[in-house]
Amino acid sequence: MSTFNALGVAGTGVTVYRKWLDAVSDNIANMNNVSRTSENAFQARYVVAQEAQDGNGAQVGGVQFGSAEGVLVHEPDNPLADAQGYVRKPDIDLGSQMAQMMMAQRAYQANLAVVDRARDSYTAAINLGK
Numbered sequence: 001m002s003t004f005n006a007l008g009v010a011g012t013g014v015t016v017y018r019k020w021l022d023a024v025s026d027n028i029a030n031m032n033n034v035s036r037t038s039e040n041a042f043q044a045r046y047v048v049a050q051e052a053q054d055g056n057g058a059q060v061g062g063v064q065f066g067s068a069e070g071v072l073v074h075e076p077d078n079p080l081a082d083a084q085g086y087v088r089k090p091d092i093d094l095g096s097q098m099a100q101m102m103m104a105q106r107a108y109q110a111n112l113a114v115v116d117r118a119r120d121s122y123t124a125a126i127n128l129g130k
Contacts, residue, residue: 005056007118012057019060020104021049023098031092034075037082041070042090047110067091 023045030042044066052059070093076085 006114008046009057010114010118011109012052012059012102014115016047016049016058016060017111020049021108022049023063024104027090027092028094028097030103031090031094031097034055034073034080034087034089035070035077035079037072037086037088039088040068041068041088043068044090044092061076074087 027044033042035041044068046064048061048064049058050061051057070088071091072086073089074085075081075087076086080087
C-alpha cells in the first residue's frame with residue numbers, strides 16, 4: 001500500500017465515522033422527544049458501513065432506522081397525553097449511544113492521525129528534492 005493509497009483509505013474512514021457521529025448525536029438530541037400515542041416516535045438512526053466500491057476503504061452503505069413504536073410512558077400532565085395519560089417516546093438507550101459515540105470518535109481520530117502521518121510523509125518527500 002502506497003502512502004497515497006493510505007491517505008485515500010483514511011479519508012474514507014473519516015467520512016464514515018463523521019456520518020456515524022452525526023447519527024449518534026441526532027439520536028441523543030431526540031431521545032426525549034414526546035409524541036402522541038397515535039403518532040410514530042422518533043426513529044433512531046444507525047449508519048451501515050461497507051467496503052468502498054473500488055475496494056479501497058469504506059463508505060456509508062445506508063442508514064437503518066430504529067422502531068417507530070418507541071415506548072409508552074405514563075405522563076398524565078403532558079399536553080400530548082392520551083385519555084389514559086400515555087405519551088410515546090423513542091426507544092433509545094443513552095448508555096448505548098454514548099458507547100457508540102466513543103467508538104466512532106476514537107476511530108475518527110485514528111483516521112485523522114493517519115491523514116496527518118501521510119501528509120508528513122509527503123512533506124518529507126518533497127523536502128528531499130530541495
